[in-house]
Amino acid sequence: MIIINTKTYTIPEDLQDKKLSAFLREDLGLTGTKIGCDIGVCGSCTVLVNGEVKRSCRLILKDVEGCEIVSIEGISPSDGSLHPLQQAFVDAGAIQCGFCTPGMVLSALALLMQNHRPSRAEIRQALKGNLCRCTGYQQIVDAVEIAAKTMYPNDND
């Protein structure tokens, strides 16, 4: 049994060795999880497993038995609006080709859940595993800073 974006799935025996990334994309149609290298170095396939940042191309389904998984499709409110972190990515100009965006958002989300006021250096550290070839990361770091303030307005700066 695996929980993906709050839905529960029972994984048949013949799929136990399938990569989580491939399962998300091919079996569930959750194509927001991207494949850039398929060896765990680009971060495009990032998901959260029990709140931790993981490369879904480096996991097979039996590795995540009993785990709670969040992919990019699982973080927006059901009314179609955006999570504040997603909104910050939009507003800050943090998106160009968009291929790294889902993974970036999830890595940043995991950081912000732990650290409500990360420094820019801490943000960069948290995003180290996610490659972006378009933006130079600057506006992505801006977005995470902005999101921290929207998500946790009462934390001290």
Next chain:
Amino acid sequence: MEKAYRNDAYAKVTGKAKYADDYSMPYMLHAVPLHSPVASAYLKQIDCSEAQNMPGVIRVVTATDIPGKIKFGQIIPDYPTLVHKRIRSTGDVIALVVAESREQALAASARIKLELQQRPALYTAEEALLPDAELINPEHGSNICNYHRIRTGDIETGEQEADIVFDQEFNTSHVEHAYLEPEASLCYQRPDGVMEVIGSMQHPFSTRRFVASTLGWELKDVEVKTVPMGGGFGGKDDTAALVCARAALCAFLTGRPVKLTYSREMSMRESYKRHPYKMQYRMGVKCDGRITFVKVRMLADSGAYCSVTPWVTWRSTVQCCGCYEVPNVHCDVYGVYTNNIFTGAFRGFGSPQVNWAIEQLVEIAAEKLAIDEMEFRRINMVRQGSVTVTNQVLENHVVSLNEVMDNVLREIDYKAKRERCSFGDPNLDKWYGIGYAISYRGMSLGAEGVDFNSAIINVQPDGSVLLETGVHENGQGAESAMILIAAEELGLPLSRIRYRMPSTSNIPDGGTTVASRGTLMGGGATTNAARILKSIISEALEKHLQQKAVHFCEGNILDESGLVICTWNEAIRLCYSEQIYPYAFGVFQAPRVSWDEDTGHGNAYFTWVYGCQAVELEVDAKTGKVTLLNMVASHDVGKAINPAMVKGQIYGGMVMGAGYGLFEELALKDGAVTAENLHQYRVMRATDLPEMTAIIVENPDPCSPSKAKGIGEPTLEITAPAVANAIYRATGKRFTDQPIKLRKP
């Protein structure tokens, strides 16, 4: 902070955006390529019998199955979609295996048996130029793929006038685009016979030509549709189009939809790279700081195929002296065939190589003359009314080199900081350095090609607007820029304009979205279309309401005195009721450019942009580790349509350029790329970078209907020499080979 506008941001940030590999179709098959194991051989036989009988395999496709032309190319048709007889490169594809699943196709491709007769291979341009060298493409008649030159002034006079003459060689390496999304395509033949193509490619019209040529069909029978693309940087042209052509071939042969998705390994093995250059410069300077001559010979390694080498090397030719006035120039540039992986378009397009050289060369010259590098640049750089080395007078736009340079030097406090540089001081553990570089860049294609673009604005009966242009969304925000331009011209909120999903069957071929021409050319066409549309609406109002519309503003149409005549929606209703379509087709034809191949003279580009970038860094004296401390850029973009996205281009270009200077090098062994995946090819990560500052300069361009020029490539072309100049001031050592190798092995 000014909020960014992107029409595609919501889809991308929610993961809803569908890239080529995210699509699938019922009864879809999967194809995989089989690459050549060697760089040079005759292909004697392909034995597919075992592969053919593997589970799930539908068909093994080889060159003899191609109904159209086996070879195609944008300039010289020398690239085999599938190898027929002769293997020239380890990127060559010998066969395609089509199966029910990708895994089955991969398993079967390993069972194809090849009989090869290996041939000697040429891995350097110098070897390939030897008189007895074997011809790599015999039908071309020479291993010289192309040649450009400039003969300006008199080189002997330049030598005689010089007080100091010096020679310096510079070398650059193969570089990987490393777009995050590998190539992918999904093709199917529609019931009406049309081959419909989606793919991760940046040139739908170029892709259509590749597909049509392979199938032997007319252009009308192939429709390429655009989906979001995960990065291109010039790299999703030939190879990406070939992937589409192969998928289309398989779809045609099997009668089923076929997806061909490249793994990163396949992509790195086959896709073209940035040209490595060998550049031998000789420069003469006078004691008063004037450059008297530049003589240069460049060899660009084209690899086994031509791709766009003649165009890339043409830009290197035009910009061979950087942004400086040089009265006597003797320039020879050769694109050379080798058996290396082929090379082609890559952001910068022949300028990063020459700027790597020239922006170090001017500092070397300045030092020899004991003139500071700022002064030396100011003495020699182009200004309003200057004549370029190709005899073009820079008079039709604002020449803003001084402005961008002043911006950067002031912002980074260059004058004060250059006094603190370490120059390899043995008493220090950390060496500090600062450096900068400047450039001009000819905008758009120049005399490389025919340069025009179109836009369609189709207003719906409810007043909402469908917009499309011949420009492709490469991820840079092209569609958003077009929407912003249309919204401003028409006085409408952004929410009323939708960029229509582009298709090659719907709008005329607007050329490729390259050369930083998207905003300039597509924006020009959009502006012109919007103006035509306004005149259509104005005529209707004059005829039927006897009112003269002058302003389109905030959803209203106003007369000369600013009084509202009617709302936009009312005007559109009136048009439809009076049998008038509020529909406009706008074209922007680039002003004429000229080029004489013999002299290398002409108005190479119809307008130019100017940029300056500076870098501060620290070098660990023991380990050679470089830490970037600060990067500042200023670029003249004519007009910033979407300022946040302009800054995004600047940051992204600087980072790619800094990586080019510091560590990006794609090593080859026996013509093959040695890096298999991104773990063996380093690109910049968030922790490698300092905070950056981008200063936008806006001198509206009179040649551009929207007043905007371009920004994509200027941002990348000067960072590496700025890094090299900073490294020099940190270490006291000049690094003339890119990338800079400082770390002790």
